[in-house]
Amino acid sequence: MLQIEPFASPPSKQRFLAALRGELTDRVPHFEILIEDQHVEKLLGRKAGNTLGVGGDPAKGVAAAEGTRPMFARDYIELCQLIGQDAIAIEAIWTPIKHRRADGHIGPITDRSIKTRRDLERVIWPGEAELQERLQYIREYVAAARGTGTAVLFLCGSIFQTLYEFVVGLSDCMVMILEERDLFEEMMSRSADYVSELARRAVQEGIDVFFPADDFAFKTGTFVRPEVFEQVWRPHYDRIMAPARKAGVPIMFHSDGKIDAGIEMLLEMGVKAIHPMDPSGIDYRDYKKRFGGCLTLFGNIDIQWPLVEGTPEDVERDVREHMELLKPGGRWVAGSSHSIVNYIPHDNFVAMINSIHKYGAY
Numbered sequence: 229m230l231q232i233e234p235f236a237s238p239p240s241k242q243r244f245l246a247a248l249r250g251e252l253t254d255r256v257p258h259f260e261i262l263i264e265d266q267h268v269e270k271l272l273g274r275k276a277g278n279t280l281g282v283g284g285d286p287a288k289g290v291a292a293a294e295g296t297r298p299m300f301a302r303d304y305i306e307l308c309q310l311i312g313q314d315a316i317a318i319e320a321i322w323t324p325i326k327h328r329r330a331d332g333h334i335g336p337i338t339d340r341s342i343k344t345r346r347d348l349e350r351v352i353w354p355g356e357a358e359l360q361e362r363l364q365y366i367r368e369y370v371a372a373a374r375g376t377g378t379a380v381l382f383l384c385g386s387i388f389q390t391l392y393e394f395v396v397g398l399s400d401c402m403v404m405i406l407e408e409r410d411l412f413e414e415m416m417s418r419s420a421d422y423v424s425e426l427a428r429r430a431v432q433e434g435i436d437v438f439f440p441a442d443d444f445a446f447k448t449g450t451f452v453r454p455e456v457f458e459q460v461w462r463p464h465y466d467r468i469m470a471p472a473r474k475a476g477v478p479i480m481f482h483s484d485g486k487i488d489a490g491i492e493m494l495l496e497m498g499v500k501a502i503h504p505m506d507p508s509g510i511d512y513r514d515y516k517k518r519f520g521g522c523l524t525l526f527g528n529i530d531i532q533w534p535l536v537e538g539t540p541e542d543v544e545r546d547v548r549e550h551m552e553l554l555k556p557g558g559r560w561v562a563g564s565s566h567s568i569v570n571y572i573p574h575d576n577f578v579a580m581i582n583s584i585h586k587y588g589a590y
Contacts, residue, residue: 230540230578232271235312235585241379241436244314244561248437248478248500248524252558256551256588257314258581259526261383261482261503262287262567263307268299270574271310276303280319287567290322290336290394298365301372308378311581314561315379318369320362320426321441323390323419326352340397343404345411354422363429370434381480382430385440385468387419388461398451405452405460413460420464428471438472438479439503440465445485447508454489466497473498480526484566485509491519503527507565516554525554527563529580535564535572540579547583555588562588 237243243253264285265278277299280286284296298304304316327337327350334352342348366382373380392401395415404412427438442465444450450457472479480501481494486509487502494502502519504527505512512528519525529535529550534542547562554560562584568577 230575232311232578233582239308239312239314239378241377244379245436245478247558247561248480250524250559252590254590256555256584257561258312258563258584259315259561260313260563260568261317264568264570266570267568267574267577268307271307272303279304286319286321291338293322294336301369305372305376305378312585315381316369316373317381317383317439318366320384321386323387323422324354324358325390325395338394340394342395343400353418359426359429362426363433366430366433366435379436381437381439382435383439383441384426385423386442387416387423387464388442388444390419391415405456409460416460416464420467424467424470427468431471431475431477435477438477439482440468441482443484444490445483445487447485449486450489458493462493469497495522500524501526504563504565512550513553520557520559524559524561526561527565529564531565531572535576538576540575543576543579544583547580548587551587
């Protein structure tokens with residue numbers, strides 16, 4: 229089994245923040261939104277969950293996130309020290325929109341059953357209790373990272389995706405936007421009320437980077453016509469980003485898919501970086517040419533090839549090719565095209581980390 233090779237430059241918050249400002253650093257920074265539990269266990273030599281949760285996986289949805297706490301900050305920071313990752317992420321991805329289930333238990337809506345205004349009457353919107361549940365972990369992460377050289381990112385804000393994945397359903401969301409936009413926007417607004425307040429308090433607690441995430445595209449473009457999407461999404465999302473903008477906290481934004489039609493809007497909203505340059509819809513060479521001067525680019529090392537199907541040698545070659553094009557002038561943070569899932573061979577993950585350090589120095 230491959231081992232992480234010694235590297236000269238430990239994790240650095242200042243390196244990460246400089247990359248978001250478009251400044252050259254000592255080496256290309258590194259960040260993964262999620263490293264799943266089997267890789268974590270092999271690196272730490274003990275079970276510690278995945279980097280988003282202990283006892284569940286928020287990346288897999290609201291049901292998997294229910295009752296899950298984030299990875300313990302001390303474990304996460306130790307992992308970063310081992311692989312040279314420059315930041316840790318505390319998540320509040322999904323809006324905790326709840327209802328009373330048939331068994332009487334109150335829990336998140338996962339059955340896509342909210343279709344009409346009458347259905348909306350049984351929705352339980354998040355409030356102070358949900359805010360405090362997340363804020364305790366934000367405080368834990370900020371305190372634990374202090375003095376370690378590790379940046380703290382706050383990952384949140386899937387207000388659109390929560391609706392189409394779990395609350396309404398994708399097809400019905402598209403119909404609702406066209407036929408009952410007032411109902412759709414009411415749900416977006418109520419979600420944004422919660423997330424914007426959470427963002428405001430997270431900024432006050434001392435996060436280093438605000439990391440909103442809301443998948444609004446697939447491999448050929450946006451789910452909704454760009455001009456319509458901007459009308460129904462931007463006013464609500466602008467409120468979510470406002471606390472970070474006001475405080476001067478850098479904003480990086482995540483969406484899978486081909487997001488070209490949304491780049492100008494995101495720039496106008498104050499976004500400084502985009503994650504993860506999903507290769508199903510994005511050519512990193514094209515993005516470097518078009519947006520490399522105004523946005524910091526993240527990721528793009530393809531999960532399927534080379535990370536799942538390739539060899540360690542294929543991984544090294546691919547990282548080197550990315551470095552040759554994305555490294556000049558800065559504004560690239562190395563990483564995968566989404567996350568380090570368990571079905572990626574561990575040797576390939578290690579090969580990626582070693583290659584980032586081998587070829588990343590300026």
